[in-house]
Amino acid sequence: MGLAVGLLALMNLAGEAVRPPFDSTHTWLGDADLPRPIFRALELVSAVTLLWHAARPIRLAWARLGGAIVLGIGALLAALDVATFYGVLARGAIHGPAFVPASLVVLVCLGALAANVATDRTERPRWTLGRAAVCAAVTAASFVAMPLLLMVTLGPTRYERRADCAIVLGARVWDDGTPSLALSDRVDEAIWLHQQGLVRAIVMSGAIDEHNGISEPAVMRARAVAAGVPEASVILDEEGVTSSWTARNGALLMRRHGFSRAIAVTHYYHEPRVKMLFERAGVAVYTVPARMSRRLLKEPWFIVREVLAYWHSFLFQ
Incomplete structure (x- = not known):
């Protein structure tokens, strides 16, 4: 040890x-x-x-x-x-x-x-x-x-604070345009933060699926707007292909909009790596994990993958 x-x-x-x-x-x-x-x-x-x-x-x-x-x-x-x-x-x-x-x-x-x-x-x-x-x-x-x-x-602990924005990390969108369970839970958590008055803007970060051409951030925005979040309060980052890109893009968007503090919204096993990447990008970030409406079927695999991804990000990103 x-x-x-x-x-x-x-x-x-x-x-x-x-x-x-x-x-x-x-x-x-x-x-x-x-x-x-x-x-x-x-x-x-x-x-x-x-x-x-x-x-x-x-x-x-x-x-x-x-x-x-x-x-x-x-x-x-x-x-x-x-x-x-x-x-x-x-x-x-x-x-x-x-x-x-x-x-x-x-x-x-x-x-x-x-x-x-x-x-x-x-x-x-x-x-x-x-x-x-x-x-x-x-x-x-x-x-x-x-x-x-x-x-x-760190992962499951909810550091709920007032911040300028919530940055939501994307997940899969199905071919029919519906968000996966993981993505729905993350967006719903950001909606809750907005409804509680803890954030005034939500950054939806993800990619455009190269197979079906669907934009993850656009699907995320549609879900938030349907829940009552003003469309003007939603900012899209369609180049958040990886967690590292989301952190870099998030830092640029925050500077552009005059934001100084953010809440990173993703799943608990993802939060430690995301926090590290945002801090390296110069963003003061709190972590609020998405509450899961039910356990993810692939959760054990996601945890194993995240261990490897953490050290990859630590060394190279």
């Missing part, structure tokens, strides 16, 4: 150096109120400590103590985010079935790793093919667990 966390920290630092804005550390630790250079230095020391500790015991007492302290600082930042989360939850400012923030799991993991680094001087067994395979499997499982953790904590 420590190896996976160390590799994640290194990838985050490398991405921020090569292609900013890339940083996603705040997803796990919260918005740390530290100067960026200091935060980056702490992240680098944590990564080196965890990779060193995974390979062999840290014999140098000062290095072992220093690494444990830095990991402890990370645990402290996660604890502050946990306190913030429960404070906001107690005020009724957020809602949802997931009452455990991801930062609570991070707090436990970093605390355990800090204690392990501080006390463990046991010599590692020699590297064999079997040990390498086990290490690779556990590391891969940790990487799979990371987006899954966000899907069951």
